Amino acid sequence: MSERKKTTIVLFSGDYDKAMAAYIIANGAAAYDHEVTIFHTFWGLNALRKDEPIQVNKSFMEKMFAKMMPRGSENMGLSKMNFAGFGPKMIKDIMKKHNTLTVQQLIEMAQEQDIKLVACTMTMDLLGLAKEELLDGIEYAGVAAYLADAEEGHVNLFI
Amino acid sequence: MSERKKTTIVLFSGDYDKAMAAYIIANGAAAYDHEVTIFHTFWGLNALRKDEPIQVNKSFMEKMFAKMMPRGSENMGLSKMNFAGFGPKMIKDIMKKHNTLTVQQLIEMAQEQDIKLVACTMTMDLLGLAKEELLDGIEYAGVAAYLADAEEGHVNLFI
Amino acid sequence: MSERKKTTIVLFSGDYDKAMAAYIIANGAAAYDHEVTIFHTFWGLNALRKDEPIQVNKSFMEKMFAKMMPRGSENMGLSKMNFAGFGPKMIKDIMKKHNTLTVQQLIEMAQEQDIKLVACTMTMDLLGLAKEELLDGIEYAGVAAYLADAEEGHVNLFI
Numbered sequence: 001m002s003e004r005k006k007t008t009i010v011l012f013s014g015d016y017d018k019a020m021a022a023y024i025i026a027n028g029a030a031a032y033d034h035e036v037t038i039f040h041t042f043w044g045l046n047a048l049r050k051d052e053p054i055q056v057n058k059s060f061m062e063k064m065f066a067k068m069m070p071r072g073s074e075n076m077g078l079s080k081m082n083f084a085g086f087g088p089k090m091i092k093d094i095m096k097k098h099n100t101l102t103v104q105q106l107i108e109m110a111q112e113q114d115i116k117l118v119a120c121t122m123t124m125d126l127l128g129l130a131k132e133e134l135l136d137g138i139e140y141a142g143v144a145a146y147l148a149d150a151e152e153g154h155v156n157l158f159i
Numbered sequence: 160m161s162e163r164k165k166t167t168i169v170l171f172s173g174d175y176d177k178a179m180a181a182y183i184i185a186n187g188a189a190a191y192d193h194e195v196t197i198f199h200t201f202w203g204l205n206a207l208r209k210d211e212p213i214q215v216n217k218s219f220m221e222k223m224f225a226k227m228m229p230r231g232s233e234n235m236g237l238s239k240m241n242f243a244g245f246g247p248k249m250i251k252d253i254m255k256k257h258n259t260l261t262v263q264q265l266i267e268m269a270q271e272q273d274i275k276l277v278a279c280t281m282t283m284d285l286l287g288l289a290k291e292e293l294l295d296g297i298e299y300a301g302v303a304a305y306l307a308d309a310e311e312g313h314v315n316l317f318i
Numbered sequence: 319m320s321e322r323k324k325t326t327i328v329l330f331s332g333d334y335d336k337a338m339a340a341y342i343i344a345n346g347a348a349a350y351d352h353e354v355t356i357f358h359t360f361w362g363l364n365a366l367r368k369d370e371p372i373q374v375n376k377s378f379m380e381k382m383f384a385k386m387m388p389r390g391s392e393n394m395g396l397s398k399m400n401f402a403g404f405g406p407k408m409i410k411d412i413m414k415k416h417n418t419l420t421v422q423q424l425i426e427m428a429q430e431q432d433i434k435l436v437a438c439t440m441t442m443d444l445l446g447l448a449k450e451e452l453l454d455g456i457e458y459a460g461v462a463a464y465l466a467d468a469e470e471g472h473v474n475l476f477i
Binding site (some may be wrong): 167171172173178200201211220221222224227228249281284285287302303305306309310312317 | 325335336339343346347350351354363397398399408409411412413416418422472473474475476477
Binding site (some may be wrong): 025079094095096154158 | 332361386464
């Protein structure tokens, strides 16, 4: 049995600021030598979408959802002060000035640090998202796999 | 002392999608033989409301809250893409197609699996909710009881 | 090594009701003899702002954020049923009737109970908040300090 501490995060939210918080904690925990898993479910799956449009067969409903949901982390809105999309631009201008990593860069860092990025297959089905639409190098699993990680976890968060 | 692992969830949110996530994790954990508690507070109490109107003596403010808050899980909105109530209909159409359980069915399953459903008495008072308005077979407690469970918990989430 | 149980809360949200839940759990845990830390990040920092305006040199963006964000817990909105600021007034009227503590009073109680209130320095920078603008007697730290507390925590929540 591994002696490393474990951190698991359920990323449910599709907000840029919450994804940022999740990935900062995750990368921090990995730097701290934790085994880290981020389980992306519901709107949190959007952080894993590729930013180009991918051709996939979809039902009418699935097309509507796919169209309305942000394609990748950099197209997400804010949980507060979004101002019809102006808020994220403000935040990103400030982040640039402070040399803060974007969520996209935080996701790349997470992959370099071997953080396990998991997409929840049940909610992928619900929202009509196909594997081709999501980033390469991620894993696919359900709630049972999440719980197997979380019950060994020292820090378990729902974001 | 019990050797079973424990999962506790504070369900604060009154959103359909978040209640769904909470109850899917809870039912998964129970299937995994965890002792599970869901502590419903603030807007999360609405998931426990009966869907018919119940005659209770209320102050003016309490009547206003009671009227504006959803009566039971199936009347809740979504945290994202609610579109004035159209979003939940879309999600439920898709859920039907995928044979996904509704939150109401997930709550019933939770009760069958002996998940402890607790209503926070302090916030019941604040929102003017009476026991008669909530589902049968649930428990009533405060933050001390929650903490007694959570401090033994292996997976503790705030949703 | 301390034998006391530990509770850590990340307060990310800037909503009055969520801050209230966070501080009720925190004060409850402290009363239960837990060592408690609340790590305020992003919009949760607003709970720690002094309510009077403080003269600090700020860039244009920082001034805009400072202006738009609530100054202290008692100026926060609700996560649900905010009704352009009318919701918080309703809740506070009811709280008064029930002799419920306000968030401001809960923060004071937290300080009396030696709960460690931490402001996240990285997001203070992002939102342009200076130490002079925040309550006295709090600590300043980053994600590493949070993780050091959380990995020893028995109850870790993200609110």
